[in-house]
Amino acid sequence: MTARTIDGKAFAATLRARVGDAAADFTARAGRKPGLAVVLVGEDPASSVYVRSKGKATLAAGMESFEHRLPADTGEDALIALVDRLNADDAVDGILVQLPLPRHIDERAVLTRIDPDKDVDGFHPVNAGRLATGIDGLVPCTPLGCVMLLKDLHPDLSGMEAVVIGRSNIVGKPMAALLLKESATVTTVHSRTRDVAAHVRGADIVVAAVGIPAFVKADWVKPGATVIDVGINRTDDGLVGDVDPAVAEVAGALTPVPGGVGPMTIAVLMRNTLVAACRRAGLPAPAGL
Numbered sequence: 001m002t003a004r005t006i007d008g009k010a011f012a013a014t015l016r017a018r019v020g021d022a023a024a025d026f027t028a029r030a031g032r033k034p035g036l037a038v039v040l041v042g043e044d045p046a047s048s049v050y051v052r053s054k055g056k057a058t059l060a061a062g063m064e065s066f067e068h069r070l071p072a073d074t075g076e077d078a079l080i081a082l083v084d085r086l087n088a089d090d091a092v093d094g095i096l097v098q099l100p101l102p103r104h105i106d107e108r109a110v111l112t113r114i115d116p117d118k119d120v121d122g123f124h125p126v127n128a129g130r131l132a133t134g135i136d137g138l139v140p141c142t143p144l145g146c147v148m149l150l151k152d153l154h155p156d157l158s159g160m161e162a163v164v165i166g167r168s169n170i171v172g173k174p175m176a177a178l179l180l181k182e183s184a185t186v187t188t189v190h191s192r193t194r195d196v197a198a199h200v201r202g203a204d205i206v207v208a209a210v211g212i213p214a215f216v217k218a219d220w221v222k223p224g225a226t227v228i229d230v231g232i233n234r235t236d237d238g239l240v241g242d243v244d245p246a247v248a249e250v251a252g253a254l255t256p257v258p259g260g261v262g263p264m265t266i267a268v269l270m271r272n273t274l275v276a277a278c279r280r281a282g283l284p285a286p287a288g289l
């Protein structure tokens with residue numbers, strides 16, 4: 001069996017177009033465009049590329065883009081002062097502080113300073129708490145993108161066996177929360193799990209978010225399972241995922257790297273910015289986003 005390829009790039013393009021339509025509608029009603037501020041500290045080349053592509057996607061969706069590039073030696077106080085200004089700026093609906101931050105800055109201090117209702121990354125503990133308890137909030141982009149791809153394939157996830165590999169605050173934990181909300185039976189496995197393969201073998205859905213190239217092996221995967229590869233590992237062989245390519249011989253469907261989850265992350269960021277803008281303006285949430 002050869003897995004069907006889940007075309008995240010095409011799905012993301014469709015989502016971005018729908019966000020663009022909704023953004024035009026917002027602009028007509030609110031008299032201003034939705035606005036996204038992206039903050040980059042330092043000059044990490046990969047981060048710089050991401051920030052540029054986020055800025056381009058924002059403009060392409062008919063939204064305002066505010067880019068703040070700060071030198072690598074920017075102090076934590078100066079970064080927090082910028083976050084405060086963005087929190088108070090009515091033209092800014094979404095704030096994204098690109099991670100990782102330089103080591104001398106306490107990530108938590110910065111992320112908890114962002115107004116939860118402008119937190120389009122969904123990393124603020126208030127939004128994590130909302131997600132965990134079923135209150136509408138802003139949901140982390142990568143896991144929400146994964147759920148959109150999964151529901152496209154399996155409109156009803158209820159009762160499915162899902163295994164999430166990894167327990168980070170940015171992917172693993174919110175991914176498990178979203179799958180639980182969809183009534184899947186969710187298991188999170190991690191570096192201390194005794195037998196990862198045994199758990200994966202029982203899964204209808206596998207989400208790999210460990211950051212280890214080719215970690216998930218073909219003989220772990222149940223024939224026909226749907227496998228979502230969140231890994232973005234830069235190696236000498238280029239960009240590779242957390243899933244061994246041989247998994248394609250066993251899985252029913254598989255996201256490629258690149259062209260799978262990555263483009264969804266940016267499309268959902270656009271979606272979250274629009275949702276934040278609508279809530280802030282007291283406009284109804286756009287249907288179907």
Ligand SMILES: Nc1nc(=O)c2c([nH]1)NC[C@@H]1CN(c3ccc(C(=O)N[C@@H](CCC(=O)O)C(=O)O)cc3)C=[N+]21
Nearest residue numbers: 096097098099100121232258259260261262263265266
């Ligand atoms: N506050 C914050 N929020 C983030 O969402 C965030 C962040 N910090 N720091 C870095 C990670 C990484 N990230 C990606 C987004 C898009 C692709 C993407 O579009 N990837 C393309 C390929 C791009 C390439 O070739 O490098 C793909 O998978 O097809 C990848 C990675 C967002 N991140």
